[in-house]
Amino acid sequence: MTPKKIISIVSIAVISGLIIYGFVLITQIFSKNTSFDKQEIYVHIPTDATYEQVLDSMALYVTNLNRFEMVASKMNYPENVKSGRFLLTNGMNSYELVKAMRYNVPVKLAFNNQERVENLAGRVGSQIEADSVSLLKAFKDSVFLKENGFTEENILAMFIPNTYEVYWNTSAVKFRDKMIKEYRNFWTSERIAQAEKQGFTPTEATILASIVHKESVKKDERPRIAGVYLNRLRLGMPLQADPTVIFAKKKKDNDFDQVIKRVFYNDLFLNSPYNTYKVIGLPPGPIAMPDITALEAVLNPEKHDFIYFCASVDRFGYHEFAATLQEHTVNAKKYSNWINAQGVKR
Incomplete structure (x- = not known):
């Protein structure tokens, strides 16, 4: 075999090997x-x-x-x-x-209906890498609170319930900083002016909205309920909001998992800054995370003369409103008789 043929055979073998490889x-x-x-x-x-x-x-x-x-x-x-x-x-x-593995996909992070910032930290921590402990520490950081005009009692007012797009590996501090930006975006100059018209700062409006939110799941009724509370505040009356008493009881017991469907007479004397039967004015912080409809109800309340309201037995989920104590007493008695008949003990 000539050298030329050997080179040719080797070349073919190498090329074949490269093709196979x-x-x-x-x-x-x-x-x-x-x-x-x-x-x-x-x-x-x-x-x-x-x-x-x-x-x-x-x-x-x-x-x-x-x-x-x-x-x-x-x-x-x-x-x-x-x-x-x-x-x-x-x-x-x-x-x-x-x-x-090079494309970080954002998370659609959602939260609402949280009663405390601790609950919120747990809810957010279940959706991103940062855990509830680091989130709570970031939320309650004293420097951050002071710089942004919040306290540990009212920091929940900073969070606007919604669905947000964030990266899963967002740190606790970066998430908190995103939320304060969202808060500022929500509280436009127009909304701030609406709050001031009612005599509130944005935080105070949120505190009242949290009570309105808890009072009714019927969004179309919330502006009327907001109007009742604003009438009481203007008259110097205590808000006398049952949801604040329920919140005070849960806080006293340190048990926010308990379900309380009924407020009894003795509960109204509970010593707590959240008990609006004893304390005139707003509680020190939100008793829940109000949704946007509750916030808008406080900013755009219904104008009327109602001072009282209680749950309706004829229209489930709604309330009966009254301008006088005499009218309210009739409504309240009707509701009390109905709830006793249902056997609700707590």
């Missing part, structure tokens, strides 16, 4: 490499996670971890690990998986 490589890169049954899943990579931690997480979702590692190495992923929330789709190949 290229085919194997392409197969490894572009063939399916997912092992989960769902259409899609999210992988959460903690802040400052190492590449080894990523591999531990990916091992749960890929068919061939070595194949993923090979492609990740070719794409310089081990040196560029990102923390966050990443979307994997069933059927992805290794190349697509590595690409997906």
Whole structure:
């Protein structure tokens, strides 16, 4: 065999080897490499996670971890690990998986109906990386509170119930700072003027809105209830709001999981700054997180002469309103008889 033929044979062998290697490589890169049954899943990579931690997480979702590692190495992923929330789709190949681990997918974070900032911290902490302890510490930071005109008692007023887009790995401080921006965006000059018209700061308006929110689930009735409380405040009357008594009882017992459906006469004498039967004016902070309809009800209350109201027995969820104590006594007696008949003890 001549040298020329030997060189030709070797060249063909090398080229064939490269073709085979290229085919194997392409197969490894572009063939399916997912092992989960769902259409899609999210992988959460903690802040400052190492590449080894990523591999531990990916091992749960890929068919061939070595194949993923090979492609990740070719794409310089081990040196560029990102923390966050990443979307994997069933059927992805290794190349697509590595690409997906570079795109941090935001969380649609939602909260409402929280009675205390502690509850809010728990609710938010269940949706992002920051835990409830770090969130609560950020919310109650004394420097932050002083700079923004809040106290530990009224900081819940800063949070506007809504759905927000945030990254899963958002820190507690960054989340808090985002919320104060959202608060300022909500309290436009127009809304601040509406609050001032009622004699309130935004925080005071939120405190009253929290009572209105708790008084009625009927959004169309809330402006009328707000009007009642504003009439009482103008007359120098105590608000006498049952939800504040319920809040005071829960706070005294340090048990916000208990369900209290009824306020009894003796409860009205509970010593608490939240008991608006004993304390004239607003309580020191919100008794719940009012939604926007309750806030708008306080900013745009119904004008009327009603001073009293109690739950209606004829229109479930609504209330009967009265301008005189005599009218209210009739309504209250009717409701008391009805609730006794239902056997409600607490």
